[in-house]
Amino acid sequence: MTYEPWLAGMWITGGRLRSISPTWTAWTPTWSTSTGSNTPSYGNATLNCAYAVSATTVFWRMDIIFGSTTNFGGGAGSDNWQFSLPVTAASTFAAIGHLELTLSGGGRIYARGRALSTSQMGLEIATGRVDATAVTSNGLVDAVSPWTWASGHTIRGTGQYEAAA
16 A cells, blocks of 8 residues: 555544554565676575565665675676665665675674665765774775675665655
């Protein structure tokens, strides 16, 4: 059921309450690249991603632990990763979430989820490493930014955005 604004005189029904009461649904983001080349794949990664819609607000969470058969693509820093949004966004927004990128050894960086289109999100590197190790790459995350990705590394975060009508 799509969201319909409440108007004076409307009755409360189960359907109307369901349209504003979020129910979490599993979601596997499609993982691609900005050029469409060097396509990554999850392999045996562990994914725990879900979304919920309340009225016109989409809430999402992403928890990805990369595995030994994950293919991170390539592109040598020029082919940024993109993840599909669970629901089409009303427009592109500079920030639609907050994520933590971690190395298996504990180093981590904060990233901002950025809507690249109404259907795709990129991860924009937003800080240096908390262990003060120098970060030599910035911008959007790819196979070698902010580091060369490997098994055991993670992407974890949450966010929200306005859904298209």
